[in-house]
Amino acid sequence: MKRKILAVLLATAVTASLAGCGSSATTGDTASTEAAATETAEAGTEAAAATGGDNSLTVWCWDPAFNMYAMEQAAEVYKQENPDFNLNVVETPWADIQTKLTTAATSGDLSTLPDIMLMQDNAFQKNVISYPDAFTDITGSGVDFTKFAEAKTAYSVVDGKNYGVPFDNGAVIACYRTDILEQAGYTIDDFTDITWSDYLEKGKDVLAKTGKPLLSCQAGESDVIMMMLQSAGASLFDAEGNPTLVDNAALKEVMATYQSLVEAGVLVEVNDWDQYVGTLNSETVAGTINGCWIMASIQTAADQSGKWAITDMPKLDNVDGATNYSNNGGSSWAVTSNCKNTDLAYDFLSKTFAGSTALYETILPSSGALATYLPAAESDVYSQPSEFFGGDTVFAKITEFAGKTPSNNTGVYYYEARDAVAVAITNIISGADIDTEIQTAQDTVNFAMGK
């Protein structure tokens, strides 16, 4: 009998210690998350520790120099009216936000989500349609959506309901190293308002004279292709969300242009994002074309100050409606359904990102967070020159580009289509037929959509 009791005791002890392990590990995690949150929370942490409770919001976003900084400044703005307000900004890379959201929504336990999360515009519709329970309809929240560019707001509208407050803009800029262009006998004006065939000719010349390609991009990603496509107002989907890859004159032209750029060596493909930024900072290439947020990465090479200049991107040669303007990336703030104090979240967003010109004036010069909030564009800050980019009034320029950008349809199956196009272009570069590859890509997208 004694032995039996001992066995029971031992078993209980084992179970208890196991359970103990589990719970202590969890507390450890929470503690470290909180620690991280406090670290990243903005300057007024000493006040933050004391408050908490009803007057605090947790936010997930990913870039310390960019959107996290903007969120922290927004908290400062809001604190002027509500001194008790406390904001926890938790640094969460986009891929992690997507994974955490998926995990929380599919497990049905939404309590792990923050109050507000930043969402890539390209993934907004997909996530709201896939996980309708995880998001809050903010149509009637008091945020004035008419103050934002309509094309931008459209990313976060599902079934006529608003789910997001627009944040940054991804207007495409072409950046060039003026010192390298000069060696080849060119100025920035030779690359303004040009077509891709001009770009190719001049690019070959620059390559021959300086040994530096004009452009680099990530192999297996279709950013450059999507930018070229949108610059002509073309999309991979029609307004109803059906794929339109086949018989898409613009897409075919884009593929052919991309192929000839790679063949000539004017466009060099690298394998990952770090190598891409590396080509910019280590002078491997003489320029780049990307969303205006790339300026933050370019400016990390402080020794290159004054050597860069910004202009518009080349346009497609033989496509109707081709322009020199496009868009790449951009994000919006979403309120999750885990937000207990929705009034506070609504009030915070409508008084900062959707109501404070002063906020955008603060964040613009240091982070390059170009507003989609229309009243902010009239601010004086936008006409200030940037020393890094040769004393040019870059923000006024980019705002102008943004206003001329044609819109495009992302559809729900945007990531599938992007990957299919990336596969097609890789095969085309290694010699496959353009029409066949585009047909295959369309079949892949149709298959993913269950057609």
Added chain:
Amino acid sequence: MSKPKKMNLNQKQNLSGWFFLAPAAIMIALMSFLPMLKALILSFKTGIGTNMTWTGITNYVRMFQDAVFMQSLKNTFLYLIIQVPIMLILALILASMLNDKHLRCKGLFRTMIFLPCATSLVSYAIIFRSLFAVDGFVNTILIKLGLLNTGYNFLAHPNSARIIIIIALVWRWTGYNMVFYLSGLQNIEYSVYEAAKIDGASPFKIFTKITVPLLKPTILLTAIMSTNGTLQLFDESVNLTAGGPANSTITMSHYIYNMSFKYVPNFGYAAAMSYLILILVAVLAFVQMKVGDKRD
């Protein structure tokens, strides 16, 4: 009420045995078998995100029409057929070399070969990626030696990208398998080798006639484990090549991940593909046991 029958000693021992087993068994059932069962149920449903409906076996039919999944299946089997034999033979050779009693610094060599196993999967994949970058270490060496004029983008060409994944896998896992062989070799009497040597057997003969047959159970174990591991390959595909170029290195697990987290999520389809991997592993393990485990 009659007094309950007293248990005999055997029953008592059985009961306490079950008692000790229970906590672990319950946990495994809850943490491992229950999710597996739920995934099986899920694999018969379809839909976007959390809006799932019953669909029967269409997910299982669908995967055989899915060009990308078929490509990933081919890639995975290519890794399996080329990489596993190379790795196991290499591990066997290394193990029998390091088992030599007269070898000096045995511990040092063993540690060096085992060390890759202690590195994290993600970090070693990233290191390989930068090693084989256009301006990476390998290209720099090849250019310095005069073998290449400009850097070759290894990861941008299907065949070289696959070869690099295989090299990376061999580097990472050979030491791991070697340790199993080394421990298997400890069970072989050294006198057997001495006798063979006295009889004038060459090192190659000793290897094929003594080491390999006596290590058969261990070889079987490592073959099954490697097959299982290769079919579930994920980190290398994601971090080293990102599945590219043009899906030529994507593995099944990587595609399942994309289906769940990158694309419009269809968890039913993803679960069905996971079950195909399970079936493949089970079938291959069964075949290997039948072929390899002939106890005479």
